[in-house]
Amino acid sequence: MKIVIQRVSKASVTIKSNKVAEIDNGLLILLGVVNEDSQEDINWLCNKITNLRIFPDEDGVMNKSLKDAEGDVILVSQFTLHASTKKGNRPSYIKAAKPDVAIPLYESFIETLQKTLGKKIQTGEFGADMKVHLVNDGPVTIIIDSKNKE
Numbered sequence: 001m002k003i004v005i006q007r008v009s010k011a012s013v014t015i016k017s018n019k020v021a022e023i024d025n026g027l028l029i030l031l032g033v034v035n036e037d038s039q040e041d042i043n044w045l046c047n048k049i050t051n052l053r054i055f056p057d058e059d060g061v062m063n064k065s066l067k068d069a070e071g072d073v074i075l076v077s078q079f080t081l082h083a084s085t086k087k088g089n090r091p092s093y094i095k096a097a098k099p100d101v102a103i104p105l106y107e108s109f110i111e112t113l114q115k116t117l118g119k120k121i122q123t124g125e126f127g128a129d130m131k132v133h134l135v136n137d138g139p140v141t142i143i144i145d146s147k148n149k150e
Helices: 039-051 099-117
Strands: 002-015 018-023 026-032 062-064 072-077 131-145
Touching: 002 039, 002 072, 018 072, 039 099, 072 099
Parallel strands: 026 072
Antiparallel strands: 002 018, 002 026, 002 131
């Protein structure tokens, strides 16, 4: 499971001219799923997201977690995070899980993150053509792969 976390001062997701998610201070998280992913990956990532100290404290030092900052979350599924560009110029998405595997894991991720964070999160729509707007605050962008815990 791979995620891209972006600290935002504003973010929204629009599908067919309909705004389905909108937050101010918080995180926009892009999530890519592979067949080998499990609830263990979800638990580890949700704990990491909730406790990662990437929000500024009173001195401007990144010392606060999402929970501490009382930030909100938009989670967007994004199979392109698992693109392979090794061969040729057209990315291959063969590593990305098909919907029958990815959708239950995506739904479990939403549920687990809400429980870990202690509040409801907003989402895009799995498989939809979405327009994602954001103001990256910092900028702060962090990539985390549950199979490569660095």
